[in-house]
Amino acid sequence: MSMIKDALAAKIPAMREEMKTLAKEYGDKVISEVTVAQALGGMRGVKGLVCDTSLVEPDKGLIIRGIPISELTDRLPEEIFYQLMVGELPDAKALKDLQKEFSEHVAIPKEVIDVLKAMPKTAHPMDMLITGILVLEDGSVFRQKYDEGMAKTDYWEPALEDSLRLVAKLPAVAAAVYRIRFEKGAPIAPDPKLDWAANYAHMLGNDDPEFADMMRLYLVLHSDHEGGNVSAFTTHVVASALSDPYYSLAAGLSGLAGPLHGLANQECLIFILQMIEKYGGAPTEEQVEEYAWEVLNSGRVVPGYGHAVLRATDPRFTAFHAFGEKHFPEDPVFATVARCFKVIPKVLTEHGKAKNPWPNVDAGSGALLYHYGLTEMNYYTVLFSVSRAMGVLAQLVWSRAVGEAITRPKSVTVDWLKKQVGFTG
Ligand code: NMX
Ligand code: MLT
DSSP states (O other), rough: OOHHHHHHHHHHHHHHHHHHHHHHHHTOOOOOOOOHHOOOTTTOOOOOOOSSSEEEEEETTEEETTGGGGGSOOOOOOOOHHHHHHHHEEEEEEEHHHHHHHHHHHOOOHHHHHHHHOOOOOHHHHHHHHHHHHHHGOOOOHHHHHHOOOOOGGGGHHHHHHHHHHHHHHHHHHHHHHHEEETTTTTTOOOOOHHHHHHHHHHHHOOOHHHHHHHHHHHHSOOOSOOSSHHHHHHHHHHHHTHHHHHHHHHHHHHHHHHTTTTTTHHHHHHHHHHHHHHSSSSOOOHHHHHHHHHHTTTOOOBBOSSOOOOOOOHHHHHHHHHHHHHTTTOHHHHHHHHHHHHHHHHHHHTOHHHOOOOOOOOHHHHEEEETTOOOGGGGHHHHHHHHHHHHHHHHHHHHHOOOOOOOOOOOOHHHHHHHHHHOO
């Protein structure tokens, strides 16, 4: 048994007991109420989900298992994965054990490559990644064990096994998507000596150690964002029907592929490059202001700004910004992102609609990738996906471990709503 599995096995019984007692003894206590605006507005702020892997505080941002993300930026993504799953960072032995587990399962079946190669030349890289994951579904241990008749108390074990295999294999699938879609040559074999992020960088075809550093940071920062964001919630809902981790992750990442969620990182770089093209170089602050107003006045959103929960600058943006400041402050794309940070919050405040005028994680990440030659921006959400898989799969394993029920909130009709509030027109 792997050390991560041992560590989980040691924690699960107490948590099961706690959840049982909470439901039994405090089951009728009220923790939230729902207004008409919330029912019509994406359930914003409704407390109806439990997620222990991480928490997003409106004024502080992401906190993973009690530790603010700003204190985790020097960690390896594998350490964060262990922390998300187990609740604490691994010691050196547990980290090594997890890395061994990942390198044992890094290889992907030939069918994945064959299917990716058969896809339309114009397929979006997210379409290809999700398809690749669904090809891997054939190897789901969860589905196999369920079909054999597994007890409910055992669900978490094959859910963990599938999740470990998925996280191990995702960099190879994602790198193959890159090399096939952008005609970079044959997929590159993994190097078992490298850590998870450096191996992904290597399979993309970039062995620059500074790029690997950036990839480690990138994969740490996108790993989780509590339970209510579109990708986490979707993964959770699909997995609650006992669809296996492959189906569930594919569903969650289909949500990440939306421009209001993860795809915003692609949109952000397009926004920055269009500005640079329009003004013939890095725009001045006045030009950024003019351009942002043009976007707003044409009824579009400014990508990379605003958030459903955050009410301050996203600490993940701050971490990317610090990396750019340290390594390439003069880069024109990075300089434009930095200038946007000075100007756009003011413009959005004046515009008066967005509840949060500050940058989110997607505002700055593309400038870093672009600097290192990863210029195909429709690939950016694939990188986000590889990282986000860690968080949503950790959430999934815990949901099965504590025996969470199938998700099924009650919907109401508009007529019911009108009667309920005494609507008279
Ligand atoms: N530019 C223009 N308008 C905005 C923006 C923005 N960046 N952010 C919010 N608004 C508008 C929003 O469209 C809404 O307008 P309306 O009343 O006409 O429907 C109004 O402000 C109120 O929205 P909020 O309550 O502030 O935001 P909400 O919680 O509904 O949505 C986002 C959150 C993130 C979807 C929204 O801020 C947005 O569309 N941002 C741009 C896209 C983006 O960066 N998404 C990435 C989020 C992070 N991620 O990776 O997932
Ligand atoms: C995320 O990382 O999932 C985004 O910031 C969106 C969110 O939390 O709603």
